[in-house]
Amino acid sequence: MPIFHAQCTCGALALEVDGDPVHNHVCTCTRCQRASGSALAHNVWFREENVRIVSGEYSVWYPQGETTPDVMKAFCRICGGGGFSKSGTYFPGTVVIAGGTFADPSFPAPDHVHWWDNRPHWLDLAEPIERLAGN
Ligand SMILES: [Zn+2]
Numbered sequence: 001m002p003i004f005h006a007q008c009t010c011g012a013l014a015l016e017v018d019g020d021p022v023h024n025h026v027c028t029c030t031r032c033q034r035a036s037g038s039a040l041a042h043n044v045w046f047r048e049e050n051v052r053i054v055s056g057e058y059s060v061w062y063p064q065g066e067t068t069p070d071v072m073k074a075f076c077r078i079c080g081g082g083g084f085s086k087s088g089t090y091f092p093g094t095v096v097i098a099g100g101t102f103a104d105p106s107f108p109a110p111d112h113v114h115w116w117d118n119r120p121h122w123l124d125l126a127e128p129i130e131r132l133a134g135n
């Protein structure tokens with residue numbers, strides 16, 4: 001089984017994952033652009049039991065409030081980067097890790113892109129990546 005290593009910008013918060021992604025996509029919706037600070041977000045889901053926190057401490061943000069703890073985003077307490085999130089009923093029992101935090105050129109490619117119609121006019125992607133106009 002492959003082992004992938006992710007870390008935040010300062011390196012304090014480090015994660016280790018074994019096993020292939022359950023779901024692997026990029027998204028150019030407005031929310032993902034704002035969350036990632038980039039033209040697109042590379043969102044990669046892994047089974048929760050395959051993800052380990054190797055080092056570091058994190059803060060947690062609950063976008064829907066603390067009564068919905070399965071929708072959350074965790075980020076490094078020092079630099080605010082890296083971390084992981086949970087997407088609630090979208091994929092229960094999984095953890096989302098931003099593909100860029102692996103900084104690994106051989107990391108598996110996304111299968112498809114969501115909200116392609118919302119992409120910046122200059123963005124293009126390799127042909128095998130399926131383009132979905134919306135969600
Ligand atoms: Zn999105």
Ligand SMILES: [Zn+2]
Binds near residue numbers: 009082
């Ligand atoms: Zn950090």
